[in-house]
Each structure stands twice: as structure tokens, then as C-alpha cells.
Amino acid sequence: MHNKTLKDSFDELFQYQAERPAIRKAGVEALVRLLPVAQRDTGQSGVIGRFLLGLYNGPAHPFDLTELRRLDAGLFDDCIAVLRLDNSPEQEVHTYFPDGDEIWQDLRRVWA
Template sequence: MTHKSSMPNLSARLSERNHQALEAMLDAEDEDERKASELELKGPDAWKRLASVANGDTGQSQHCRRILLSIYNSYVWPLELTRLRVIDRELQQAALTVIEWSLYALNEPHEYTPGGDQLMQDFAAIEKKEP
């Protein structure tokens, strides 16, 4: 009676699992790159849309300023989720795009706009009710 070793089967199964894990990692990296590329296209326009509304003098403006400020400096300006709930759907989508973009972008979102840092300081002054 011959006893057949199960080692070749085990090695083959482990090799296949390693291959599958590597494929999954590569797929995840490809998805991250695709998402980052998509956000690089959509992010600046969404930021400009929020900044444009934030420059106004409405309730939506105040909420957009606070959302942008929370992306700019969340320690000083924590994000209050209610602000996302009270703005219109288009602005909600823009806000979520900018939030996600800020996670993938190499620089801070305001740095992609000329004068973006000063604009954020102006928004902070408005929200602090400073002159």
C-alpha cells in the first residue's frame, strides 16, 4: 500500500491563495489609482463650486464656508454633519467630492486655487465675525 503525501496539494493550494491575494491587492491599487484620477478631475470644480457659494451671504454660504474650513483645518473647524444635511443636493455632492479629494490629493485642496490660502483665512475671519 502506497501512502501519497498531501504536501504537493497543500503547496498548490497555498500558491493559488497567494496568487489570488496578490491579484486582489493589485486590483485594489488599480481602483485607488482610478479613484484618485477621477477625483483630480472632479475635485477642483467641486471646490470652486463650494467656494463660490461660500463667498455669498446666505445660509448655504455659511454652511459651505464651514465645510471648507473643516477640510482646511479640522482641529479648529470640526465638521458638523448637520451642515451637509441642510445644503442642497448639488452642494452636498460637491462637499463629499472635496472631502474625498482631500484624502487622495497630494496637496491641500485650497492650494490648487490661486489665493486659496487667503480665501480660507477670509472665510475664517467671516465665521469668527472679524473685520
């Protein structure tokens, strides 16, 4: 069994902080690609819409992770990038968009 030292923990934290700008950039770009998919009317749109609602308010909109299997590779990768972005959220997902509250209310009407 590996016992992590305090130095190991700090090294991991510093590494994560160094990677954070790239994680944020990739996550925001993925979020911008995913939203229009969620606003369409396809099977993948429903998965993306429910995924975004789950990030917005998980207790109100639980999301079954096995639904991600229904996505093509590019959309799946975008979801993972958004999850990495939201792992240490600087802001809520809907706030990356002007009128994000209204947009997410529309998603709720369609996909909740």
C-alpha cells in the same frame, strides 16, 4: 467572513489609482463651484464655509457632518466630490486657488 488576499488588496489599489484622475478632476471642479457659495451670505454659505475650513484645518475648525443635510442636492454632491479629492490629498484645498491663503483667512473671519 471574507479574508482579503494580497492580490485583492493590490487589485483595489490599482483600481483606485486608475480612478484617481477622474476623482481629482471632479473634486477640483466641485471645489471651484463651492468657494463662491462660501463667500456669499446665506445659510448654505455658512455650511460650505465651515466645511471648507474643516478640510483646511480640522482640529482648529471642527465640522458637524449633520450640517450637510442643510444643503441642496448639488452642493451636497460637490462636498462629497471634494471629500473624495481630499481623501488622498495631493495638495491642501486652499492651494488650488491663487491667493488661497488670503481667501481662507477671509473664510475664517466670516465663518469660524
